[in-house]
Each structure stands twice: as structure tokens, then as C-alpha cells.
Amino acid sequence: MNEETYLKERVGKENPFRVPDGYFDTLASQVMARIDAEAQPQKKAKVISMHRVFYYAAAAVCALFVCATVYLSFNKESEAVEQQNMAVAEQPADNYFDEAADYMMLDNQAIYACLASDY
């Protein structure tokens, strides 16, 4: 006997599976609802990402502004500091000369005479 014939006689071809009542009547609406549900998250994601783009752009502009302000104010400070340093650097030299003159108990006339004799 052909094996396929044996099987058909031994076990048959009946469909033993059952379906819940009304399943196929609601299938189309279930499928379309699923399609709509899958489509929605993509739309939401687009809206969020646009907001985020603006947020990041604004944050970048602010950061740039702050950096520029800090940089410029730092430059002014450093110029002022340099000027102060130069002024301070000049003072000690003058003070030192006067102290030296006092130590040697020389007055100005004596200092001029001493300088003139060298030439």
C-alpha cells in the first residue's frame, strides 16, 4: 500500500483545531488597529526630536556666549594685571636707589659731582 494512502486511512485529514466564536468577524478591525498602533510611536518620536534640536541649539549658543564673556573678561583682567605689575616693577628700582643714597649719606649735589668726575 502507498504510504500516503496508509496515512490517510490510519489518521485521516480532519481539521482538529477550533477557533473562538466570531474570531474572523473581528480580525480586520484587530489588524487595522495594530497597524495604527505601530505607526503612532514614529510620529511622536519626530516631534520630540525637533524640540530636542532646538534645545540643543539654544544650549550651544548660551555656552558660546558664556565662553566669549569669560574669555574677554579674562583678557581685560590680564592686561590690568600686567600694567600693575609693570608699575610695581618700576617702583622698587626707584626706592632701591633712594635707599642706597641714604645709606651712603650722600646728598644730591655729591652724587652729581661724583657722576661728573667720571666723564
Place this chain on the structure above:
Amino acid sequence: MYTDEELTGLLQNPKTQRKAFEALVCQYGEQLYWVIRRMVLTHEDANDVLQNTYLKAWNGLSTFHGDAKLSTWLSRIAINESVDFLRRQKTHGALSCDEDLSVANSLMADNYFDGDETQALLQQAVASLPDVQRTVFQLRYFEDMKYSEMSQVLKTSEGSLKASYHIAVKKISEFFKSRD
């Protein structure tokens, strides 16, 4: 009921696409359900796979150009989804076909299985086959699908399909003969 040509035209027009797709679900839903149900066995799983099948079909509408029948295109997606589902089940260790009679026992306890023990054993034997033989056996034995159509659905030569079917029939026959 629409012809394939009418439905294909309506599906390709954005204005009529949605309504046409609903008609597609109504027209082919039951046919696809049974192809899937015989593979995955439970109603819950068959419903999930069927929903996934239609979702894939919706997302892939632009790839369908009417060069095959709508039923062929949909059946191909349904069978691929069913096979993927079964492979994931095996990976997660659920419903292992290596265990003796686990499939038959699960079916006998299933409220949506009305078969007797013999029919449950038949499903056990089919579930133990490799994917291709299992698919071919179900399409040929239960659906009486012609090899020419099956060749288009599974994109396999008719000769290979016939060979797979005969091997499947032999294995299942031996399963029952060993129990007689």
C-alpha cells in the same frame, strides 16, 4: 470580493490603500490563519503570527508589484513568520519536539483542540520534522496545495518539494507503524 488585479490597483493608490488592505484581510485572513495554525498549533500563537504577517504585508506593500498572486505573496510571508516563530520557540526551550509526546499532551489539554489521541499524535509526528518537510507536508497533506503553487510560495523547485513530501510521509508512517 475583489479580483487580484482590482485589489492590487487599489493597494497601490495611497487614497484607497487602507480600505483595500482591510478587504485583503477579510478576503485572505481565514486561509492564512489555517496555514499558520497548522504550523504553530495554538490559537493564541496563530493569532499573533497572523497579525505579524499582515503588519509585514502592510509595511512591504511597496515591494508587491502584482507579479505573483496576492495569496502566494501573503502565504510566503505567513510561512516565513511561522517558521521564525517556531525557531524562536525552540531557542527559548518551549515546546521542545525532542521530548516524547510533549506536543500531543499539550494539544490534548488545549481547549481549542477537538481532535482525538490519534490526531494529537499526528501533530506530534509532524512537529518533529525539520522545517521544510513540516511545511511541505502540511501544505500538501492538509491544504492539497499543488506543487506548482507551492514552488512559487516557497521559492523551491517542484522536484525538491516532492522529495521533501515523500520523506515526510515515510517518517510519519513509520511513526504510526511503530506504535501499532
